[in-house]
Amino acid sequence: MDKGLEFLKSQVSNAAMQHGTLLKNLEDHERQADDIRYRDLCSRVIPQMREHQRMLEDYQHALGAEAGVTKTVVGKAMGVARNLADSARESDFLRLVGDIVEARQSQDTFATFRDAGKTLGNAQLQQIGEMGERQHEEFIRRQSARTSDVRRARARRRRTRRGSEDVERRVAEAVAANTCAKVGCAARATRVASRSSPCPTLLDSLRA
Numbered sequence: 001m002d003k004g005l006e007f008l009k010s011q012v013s014n015a016a017m018q019h020g021t022l023l024k025n026l027e028d029h030e031r032q033a034d035d036i037r038y039r040d041l042c043s044r045v046i047p048q049m050r051e052h053q054r055m056l057e058d059y060q061h062a063l064g065a066e067a068g069v070t071k072t073v074v075g076k077a078m079g080v081a082r083n084l085a086d087s088a089r090e091s092d093f094l095r096l097v098g099d100i101v102e103a104r105q106s107q108d109t110f111a112t113f114r115d116a117g118k119t120l121g122n123a124q125l126q127q128i129g130e131m132g133e134r135q136h137e138e139f140i141r142r143q144s145a146r147t148s149d150v151r152r153a154r155a156r157r158r159r160t161r162r163g164s165e166d167v168e169r170r171v172a173e174a175v176a177a178n179t180c181a182k183v184g185c186a187a188r189a190t191r192v193a194s195r196s197s198p199c200p201t202l203l204d205s206l207r208a
Contacts, residue, residue: 009065015109016056022102023049029095038092038146045139052106052132059128096147100140107136 026049030042114129116122 005063009060009063011109011112012056012060012063013065015106015113016053016060018102018109019049019053019056019106022099022106023053025095025099025102029099033092033095035092035146038096041142041146045142048135048139052110052128052135055128055131059124062124093147093151096143100143100147103136103140103143107133107140110136 023046026042026046030039030046033039033042110129110132112129113125114133117124117126117129
């Protein structure tokens, strides 16, 4: 019996630690995200995640597990995560993907608690599992939809950037061709100024 209780304590402690990391990441992403819809999604889901975290820690305390140890480990883990995030300067897309990975881990854990509580006749564990599994599934669905939106937005920005580069290139070529015409370049009608091989007449006029 003691062996089974100790195993349950360790599982609940691990769940509280992992879910605490997810919650802190969402709080950070609420401030860091560029996309206002992503920030709003974080704002809406954070209260639910805090409630899940409270339920886990209350149950952890009821089992007699050492919550302080868990919080220390969570703090260290989140500190490392924040340092890595700062050094990598994460995009919204990477933040979203990270949220989904963390949420899936929590969802799996809550589903296990639901089934274990049902089997063992532990109503509190079953309730924690049912609520957490259901709400994390909804969160993952919304985050996945937002990931698709961010991916499409990134593709649009890349197309816009390429279009701007093309316009700049054409303007530069037009300016070069016009300059050639002004200085009497005979090749104006048959060649376009090239970045790799500039017009000799243009170069002579610029040196003058």
